Amino acid sequence: MKNSKGGKRGWVSSWFLEYSKMIVVAGFLLLIFPPVLSCAQESQGTIRGSLSQTKISTAPAGPPLFLAQKSSVKEATFSHPAIQEGESCVSAKCHAERGKAPYVHTPIAQGSCNSCHDVTASKARFHLIKFGSDLCLGCHEDQKTFYKQKVIHAPVKNEDCISCHNPHQSLYRFQLESGPSSARLCFMCHDEEDKMEYKYLHGPVRSEDCMACHNPHASNYKNLAREGPQEFHLCASCHEEIPKKIKNAAIKHGVINEGLCSPCHQFHGSNFTRNWTRRFPDKFYNPYDPKLYSLCFECHEVAQAFYEKFNTFTNFRNGNRNLHHLHVTRKKGRICISCHDVHATNQERLIRSSTPFGTGGFNIRIEFIKTPTGGTCTMSCHVSKGYDREKPLELQVDTEYTIKRKKPK
Numbered sequence: 001m002k003n004s005k006g007g008k009r010g011w012v013s014s015w016f017l018e019y020s021k022m023i024v025v026a027g028f029l030l031l032i033f034p035p036v037l038s039c040a041q042e043s044q045g046t047i048r049g050s051l052s053q054t055k056i057s058t059a060p061a062g063p064p065l066f067l068a069q070k071s072s073v074k075e076a077t078f079s080h081p082a083i084q085e086g087e088s089c090v091s092a093k094c095h096a097e098r099g100k101a102p103y104v105h106t107p108i109a110q111g112s113c114n115s116c117h118d119v120t121a122s123k124a125r126f127h128l129i130k131f132g133s134d135l136c137l138g139c140h141e142d143q144k145t146f147y148k149q150k151v152i153h154a155p156v157k158n159e160d161c162i163s164c165h166n167p168h169q170s171l172y173r174f175q176l177e178s179g180p181s182s183a184r185l186c187f188m189c190h191d192e193e194d195k196m197e198y199k200y201l202h203g204p205v206r207s208e209d210c211m212a213c214h215n216p217h218a219s220n221y222k223n224l225a226r227e228g229p230q231e232f233h234l235c236a237s238c239h240e241e242i243p244k245k246i247k248n249a250a251i252k253h254g255v256i257n258e259g260l261c262s263p264c265h266q267f268h269g270s271n272f273t274r275n276w277t278r279r280f281p282d283k284f285y286n287p288y289d290p291k292l293y294s295l296c297f298e299c300h301e302v303a304q305a306f307y308e309k310f311n312t313f314t315n316f317r318n319g320n321r322n323l324h325h326l327h328v329t330r331k332k333g334r335i336c337i338s339c340h341d342v343h344a345t346n347q348e349r350l351i352r353s354s355t356p357f358g359t360g361g362f363n364i365r366i367e368f369i370k371t372p373t374g375g376t377c378t379m380s381c382h383v384s385k386g387y388d389r390e391k392p393l394e395l396q397v398d399t400e401y402t403i404k405r406k407k408p409k
Contacts, residue, residue, distance in 0.1 A: 080119035080127060089113045101169035108168050115139070116167070133159045146218035153224060156217050163189075164216070181208030182216070198269030203238075205268050212238070213267070230259025242343060249344035254299075256343055264295065264342070284356060285332040296336050305329075316349070318374070319392030326395075339366070348375075355379075 083089070088111060090098045099108050107115040116135060117127045128135060137144055146156055155163040164185060165175045172179030178188055183205070196205055204212035213234060214224045221228030227237045236243040246252060255263045265275045272295075273282055280295040290302055304314045305324045316323045327334045341352040348370040354363040367378045374388035386393050 083119060098168055102171055103173055103175055104169040105167060105175055133161075136161050143217065149218040150220045151222065151224055152218045153216060182210045183208035186210045196268055198266075199271045200273060200275055201269040202267060202275055231261045232256065232259040235261045235265075246344040250346045251348060251350055252344040253342060253350060263299070281335045284335060284338065286335060288328045288333050293336065315389065316387070317389055318387040318395060319389065321392065321395070323387055351377075 081094075089095050090108075090111070090113075098104075107113060114129075116129060118129050119127045122129055124131070130138060133147075146152060155161065161167075162177075164177060166177055167175070170176055170179075172185075176182075176185050178185040204210070210216075211226075213226060215226050216224070219225055219228075221234075225231075225234045227234040232243075246256060255261070261267075262277070264277060266277050267275075270276055272279055274280075276295050278295040278298055279292060281292045286292060288305065290297060290306070293305070301313050303310075304322070305328050307313070307322055308325050309320045309322060311317075311320050314322065314324055327339070337352075338355055339352065340350045342350075344350075345352055347353065347366075347368045349368070351366060351368040354365050356362070357364045364380045364382075369376050371388070373390045374386060374393075376384050376386040378384040385395070387395075
């Protein structure tokens with residue numbers, strides 16, 4: 001019996017010893033593993049920044065946008081070393097690079113880091129005191145009106161202010177992420193939409209000033225235009241001579257009546273002079289070629305100039321003689337704007353009040369009078385010439401053609 005009891009006691013003692021060893025090993029692992037995991041996590045990611053990068057304890061979830069992040073305090077794992085009373089955030093010890101760029105955010109310049117961060121109370125991402133637009137709009141209250149407008153720039157709508165602005169400092173005004181021109185910033189996102197590879201560039205594009213036409217935050221008009229609602233209102237804000245001319249004009253070009261400029265002009269640039277959308281002659285006199293007038297023929301019927309005789313397509317004819325054909329196919333073929341104003345005028349059929357003559361800057365006055373079946377045209381001291389669709393008048397003009405043409409397809 002003794003041996004039996006003694007053997008039992010020995011077995012229990014051995015089991016208890018092994019179990020104690022397991023507890024000791026488990027405790028040791030619990031002490032060692034968390035710091036190792038923390039170090040691994042700490043080296044996992046960096047915070048976005050153009051001038052510096054600050055290490056974080058864990059990689060941020062979702063897109064790298066501190067304003068759009070809606071982290072809760074429970075989910076946050078950020079910690080910050082203790083700061084002594086009176087100690088500055090910007091010192092040789094920490095954040096030494098802050099405040100040295102040409103343009104510094106006011107809180108940084110004033111040493112008021114706690115305007116956005118609270119390292120003692122906030123455990124949220126970057127220790128921010130607010131999230132989303134509430135953080136920036138807490139100071140920039142005037143920007144709140146942008147959210148009431150019809151068209152909002154995507155970064156504003158997504159509360160991603162730092163896609164354009166650096167929250168601390170920048171080499172460029174308004175703490176922009178790129179510069180020195182606004183176009184350099186815009187092309188960070190919009191480079192695939194329009195390469196701006198044109199022979200002729202619109203003035204604001206040439207000077208890389210996108211904000212001359214577009215509001216970078218929001219607008220009530222399409223494409224974030226600064227003026228509207230019609231295209232003409234935007235263009236007229238710079239091209240002041242056009243609205244002055246149109247204001248009191250009796251007759252306006254159809255596209256002008258619709259408030260449009262884009263049917264004739266490309267906004268950013270073109271491979272044609274005057275930023276035309278299609279080809280139009282640069283010279284005042286040209287041998288007739290329909291391709292030269294593709295700008296006008298996009299809306300107007302090409303047959304107006306091609307056929308010598310017909311009773312349709314145009315009212316500018318003497319009997320059945322097409323007078324457009326007569327003007328453009330002479331030895332000195334006239335271009336459309338020799339007689340017509342492209343924007344507005346006080347004469348019927350958009351006949352301009354004067355037209356250039358020679359190269360000395362002299363203009364010949366044009367007076368056009370429309371009649372029920374035709375009209376008369378007087379040019380300065382020249383004899384009046386008339387036409388009538390029902391009772392043709394005798395024409396005394398050079399009718400020889402400069403070129404032989406093929407019928408357009």
